[in-house]
Amino acid sequence: MPETGGRGRFLRPLLGPLLRPLLFLIPAGFLGLLFLYPLGSILAVSLFPGGDFDYAAFADILQRPALRGAAWFTLWQAVLSTLLTLAAAMPAAYVFARYDFPGKSLARAAITVPFVLPTVVVGSAFLALLGPSGALPVDLSRSIWAILAAHVFYNYAVVVRTVGGLWAHLDPRVEEAARVLGAGRLRTFWEVTLPRLRPAIAAAGAIVFLFTFTSFGVIIILGGLRYATIEVEIYRQTVSYLNLSVAAALAVLQLAAVSLILLLYARYQERGIRQQQLRPAEENSRRPRGPLEWGFLAANLGFAAVFLGGPLLILIERSVNTAEGYALTYYRSLGETGGTTLFAPPGEALRNSLLFGVTAMLIAVVIGVMAAVVVSYGRGPMARGFDMLLMLPLGTSAVTIGFGFLVAFDYPVDLRTSPVLIPLAHSLVAVPFVVRITAPVMRSIRAPLRESAAMLGAPPARVWREIDLPLITRSALVGAAFALAISLGEFGATAFIVRPDTPTLPIAIFRLLGQPGSLNFGRAMAMSTVLMVVTAGAILLVERLRVGNTGEF
Amino acid sequence: MTILEESDRTRSPGTTRHRGRGRERRRGHGKRIGRAGLLLIFVLLLLPLSLLSACGDGEEDAGDQAAVTAPAENGTEETEPTTQAADGDVGDENPENLVLMTHDSFALSEGTLTSFEEQTGIHVQVLQAGDAGAMLNQAILTKDNPLADVIFGVDNTFLSRALEADLFVPYESELLDAVPEDLRLDEKNRVTPIDFGYVSLNYDKSALGGPGQPPVPENLAELTAPEYRGMLVVENPATSSPGLAFLLATIAEFGEEGDYTWQDYWAELAANDLLVAGGWEEAYYSHFSAAGEGDRPLVVSYASSPAAEVIFAEQELEEAPTGVITDGSFRQIEFAGILSGTEKEQAARELIDFMLSLEFQEDIPLNMFVFPANENAELPPEFVQFAELPSEPLTLDIVDIEANREKWIEEWTGIVLD
Numbered sequence: 001m002p003e004t005g006g007r008g009r010f011l012r013p014l015l016g017p018l019l020r021p022l023l024f025l026i027p028a029g030f031l032g033l034l035f036l037y038p039l040g041s042i043l044a045v046s047l048f049p050g051g052d053f054d055y056a057a058f059a060d061i062l063q064r065p066a067l068r069g070a071a072w073f074t075l076w077q078a079v080l081s082t083l084l085t086l087a088a089a090m091p092a093a094y095v096f097a098r099y100d101f102p103g104k105s106l107a108r109a110a111i112t113v114p115f116v117l118p119t120v121v122v123g124s125a126f127l128a129l130l131g132p133s134g135a136l137p138v139d140l141s142r143s144i145w146a147i148l149a150a151h152v153f154y155n156y157a158v159v160v161r162t163v164g165g166l167w168a169h170l171d172p173r174v175e176e177a178a179r180v181l182g183a184g185r186l187r188t189f190w191e192v193t194l195p196r197l198r199p200a201i202a203a204a205g206a207i208v209f210l211f212t213f214t215s216f217g218v219i220i221i222l223g224g225l226r227y228a229t230i231e232v233e234i235y236r237q238t239v240s241y242l243n244l245s246v247a248a249a250l251a252v253l254q255l256a257a258v259s260l261i262l263l264l265y266a267r268y269q270e271r272g273i274r275q276q277q278l279r280p281a282e283e284n285s286r287r288p289r290g291p292l293e294w295g296f297l298a299a300n301l302g303f304a305a306v307f308l309g310g311p312l313l314i315l316i317e318r319s320v321n322t323a324e325g326y327a328l329t330y331y332r333s334l335g336e337t338g339g340t341t342l343f344a345p346p347g348e349a350l351r352n353s354l355l356f357g358v359t360a361m362l363i364a365v366v367i368g369v370m371a372a373v374v375v376s377y378g379r380g381p382m383a384r385g386f387d388m389l390l391m392l393p394l395g396t397s398a399v400t401i402g403f404g405f406l407v408a409f410d411y412p413v414d415l416r417t418s419p420v421l422i423p424l425a426h427s428l429v430a431v432p433f434v435v436r437i438t439a440p441v442m443r444s445i446r447a448p449l450r451e452s453a454a455m456l457g458a459p460p461a462r463v464w465r466e467i468d469l470p471l472i473t474r475s476a477l478v479g480a481a482f483a484l485a486i487s488l489g490e491f492g493a494t495a496f497i498v499r500p501d502t503p504t505l506p507i508a509i510f511r512l513l514g515q516p517g518s519l520n521f522g523r524a525m526a527m528s529t530v531l532m533v534v535t536a537g538a539i540l541l542v543e544r545l546r547v548g549n550t551g552e553f
Numbered sequence: 554m555t556i557l558e559e560s561d562r563t564r565s566p567g568t569t570r571h572r573g574r575g576r577e578r579r580r581g582h583g584k585r586i587g588r589a590g591l592l593l594i595f596v597l598l599l600l601p602l603s604l605l606s607a608c609g610d611g612e613e614d615a616g617d618q619a620a621v622t623a624p625a626e627n628g629t630e631e632t633e634p635t636t637q638a639a640d641g642d643v644g645d646e647n648p649e650n651l652v653l654m655t656h657d658s659f660a661l662s663e664g665t666l667t668s669f670e671e672q673t674g675i676h677v678q679v680l681q682a683g684d685a686g687a688m689l690n691q692a693i694l695t696k697d698n699p700l701a702d703v704i705f706g707v708d709n710t711f712l713s714r715a716l717e718a719d720l721f722v723p724y725e726s727e728l729l730d731a732v733p734e735d736l737r738l739d740e741k742n743r744v745t746p747i748d749f750g751y752v753s754l755n756y757d758k759s760a761l762g763g764p765g766q767p768p769v770p771e772n773l774a775e776l777t778a779p780e781y782r783g784m785l786v787v788e789n790p791a792t793s794s795p796g797l798a799f800l801l802a803t804i805a806e807f808g809e810e811g812d813y814t815w816q817d818y819w820a821e822l823a824a825n826d827l828l829v830a831g832g833w834e835e836a837y838y839s840h841f842s843a844a845g846e847g848d849r850p851l852v853v854s855y856a857s858s859p860a861a862e863v864i865f866a867e868q869e870l871e872e873a874p875t876g877v878i879t880d881g882s883f884r885q886i887e888f889a890g891i892l893s894g895t896e897k898e899q900a901a902r903e904l905i906d907f908m909l910s911l912e913f914q915e916d917i918p919l920n921m922f923v924f925p926a927n928e929n930a931e932l933p934p935e936f937v938q939f940a941e942l943p944s945e946p947l948t949l950d951i952v953d954i955e956a957n958r959e960k961w962i963e964e965w966t967g968i969v970l971d
Contacts, residue, residue: 224831510657518862
């Protein structure tokens with residue numbers, strides 16, 4: 001493909017010969033230091049107890065039917081969750097990409113809110129709907145349906161934002177041309193739109209897959225005894241049985257499975273690369289016309305409102321539904337810690353959450369965009385391998401990473417109990433998001449667009465600034481919003497990082513939920529509502545950022 | 554037609570024709586972007602700084618010390634005062650910084666550790682390391698270069714593993730005389746009992762024992778009766794500490810041998826429409842009828858839960874909405890130990906003494922909702938009135954628990970699996 005050559009060559013003059021290697025070296029160093037090194041350390045400690053390789057652990061996991069069952073369940077529920085999420089969210093991705101409607105940016109921020117809520121809280125809302133005494137007439141708890149529904153609930157925004165992000169930049173006139181030439185709606189979608197969206201669909205699918213592959217809280221709360229993922233087994237082996245070698249063997253199995261799947265993904269992605277005409281999003285969207293389009297818009301927003309909004313509304317309702325009717329009692333008493341360190345002061349929790357969130361977001365965006373440039377402009381097995389490696393933290397067990405930090409970071413400086421590790425761990429999970437959201441856009445930027453701009457006399461720096469940068473900025477901001485959400489929701493390894501007293505909003509919620517008493521439950525719901533509002537607000541703010549004269553997107 | 558032409562036009566400019574020229578031009582202006590790259594890297598270099606300052610803030614506020622150096626790293630007592638001074642401490646001329654590793658449920662009144670510091674000049678920094686199981690794992694993993702000087706919160710279900718791992722330096726506090734013999738599980742005093750609690754069945758007073766309602770069950774065996782069908786929710790012992798304690802209680806009660814074993818009991822419970830929740834939060838708040846929207850009037854919780862229900866009630870309550878079935882309660886004892894490898898053994902001993910002192914012991918109930926180990930400690934009125942002390946709690950030998958934990962849980966899963 002001549003285009004590939006064009007992209008490779010384009011990268012070269014982008015940065016001086018001295019700085020170019022840094023584009024690769026900085027993300028690689030980040031990954032090596034914060035992921036590979038701790039991972040290697042914990043696996044070495046667990047699998048070579050006393051210096052000899054522990055074959056028994058591997059033999060052990062292969063022999064246990066329960067563990068084999070967990071491996072199989074992990075795979076099929078992740079595949080099914082991914083497909084369902086794609087199916088549920090693709091129409092909404094279209095709506096957000098193509099239609100202008102009042103409250104659009106608010107709606108876009110709102111659908112990201114589920115992403116940050118702790119599973120204990122979401123679990124309680126789902127049980128209130130689907131559980132034995134729930135609002136729905138059927139008891140779906142302890143069934144695969146509850147697990148799948150929760151996975152779609154959590155990951156809906158990933159698909160809407162990732163696929164919608166690219167879709168918004170695709171020139172709708174291509175589809176219009178196909179329609180004019182006589183293709184039906186379905187055929188146009190199948191043969192014109194879908195191939196153009198492929199990199200974004202693959203990226204979103206990969207993220208959702210990895211997330212659900214390592215699902216933990218949802219499975220424990222909604223799955224009952226019958227279902228366990230490899231992640232749940234790793235947790236049980238570690239925390240309940242203190243069986244580190246078996247846990248490590250399971251972690252290796254999990255990593256191997258994730259790597260294999262990422263390899264398949266990389267091959268698929270390779271085939272799917274095509275460069276295309278991207279345009280600023282606002283040129284591609286318009287107000288819906290006619291009852292059909294309005295109906296489609298309403299149906300999708302309605303689905304999101306019921307499916308995502310329903311559980312959220314339950315939490316909000318509980319936060320104001322006091323013994324004396326609807327009141328703000330719980331919110332008012334949030335600050336009353338009663339002189340005990342049992343509960344976290346909400347102000348401090350909020351401040352820590354935002355501090356960690358912004359730091360993690362900055363790290364993730366800088367590292368993620370650099371890495372995305374490398375994987376989308378670079379070529380050959382190096383870039384492909386690097387791309388795969390970048391995704392791995394998302395598919396690695398939180399226990400493994402957390403304990404890895406513990407055994408790795410005691411020398412030369414003891415960082416094991418430093419709060420610095422918290423935003424770093426968050427950014428480790430967030431970087432793959434930024435890469436997956438920005439890389440499809442970068443890959444899709446059509447070389448001829450630049451060429452013709454250059455031909456018209458624009459210097460390359462200006463070409464980059466006026467064509468690539470606005471498109472990349474937009475997707476990087478979406479990535480930033482997710483990075484912030486990941487940190488606000490305390491994703492990943494942080495549950496297994498030893499920390500000094502630095503409560504965050506999710507931790508404050510856990511502490512409230514850990515004690516009996518109706519006041520504590522109400523306050524936990526109030527704190528969850530605060531987390532939701534902070535998330536939506538922070539995402540709105542991030543997406544309003546403008547870089548240079550990138551214009552309205 | 555115009556649409557088609559336009560889209561054709563945008564697609565058609567040759568991809569190869571202008572390439573050479575474009576590249577030429579780019580080369581000429583490469584430096585400008587180079588500067589942008591430089592800026593990017595500059596921002597990146599600034600990040601660690603912002604991070605450090607950010608975390609400095611956090612620590613200051615939490616009343617903590619600056620970054621903790623591991624005790625094993627020759628953190629001699631002489632080097633400590635600088636960090637202390639920064640915190641504006643009063644007291645001893647030679648104050649020390651002692652690190653206490655504990656689980657996430659650790660809590661005290663706000664002034665308690667400050668009071669210790671005023672008395673001894675020893676500042677205690679608290680590290681929270683997840684739940685009790687995760688904490689013990691972390692202590693074992695970092696045994697050669699420990700994170701802390703003292704660990705608190707290892708309970709009797711994990712004690713044997715902790716002792717096996719050889720984590721502790723023995724210390725016999727003089728205050729141990731005030732601790733009942735049956736709480737002192739390690740004769741070598743490698744660990745010191747600090748508090749104990751009971752995992753007990755709680756019931757909803759509005760659903761049981763009233764007119765026309767089934768009576769409150771008096772013991773574990775009654776729960777298999779048809780009148781309690783669909784009434785009980787327990788936690789999964791594989792993922793929940795009270796769940797494991799309740800399983801151990803049934804093993805202690807019904808035994809492993811004989812006509813009717815614990816396995817038989819659980820088979821009957823399961824057949825009586827038992828509900829298993831993943832964790833305590835879910836069992837209590839989503840399924841227990843006295844606490845939320847749940848529909849099950851019997852739940853595995855703690856003997857202190859009714860007291861917490863009163864203390865954390867929205868409106869003042871005369872009586873707890875829940876009650877405890879004291880029969881079949883499992884006793885969890887929590888221990889503290891001095892981690893071997895500490896350079897501050899003397900200070901660590903002082904902390905252990907303090908933890909057994911009346912000041913600390915009497916602070917335990919209303920913060921951690923468990924009972925003080927020191928017999929002389931007075932219970933707060935809420936505990937006297939609403940928490941119930943089981944007269945004959947169940948326990949199992951710690952070595953048996955360690956040897957069989959995994960086997961029991963796997964067997965239990967096989968029996969109860971729906």
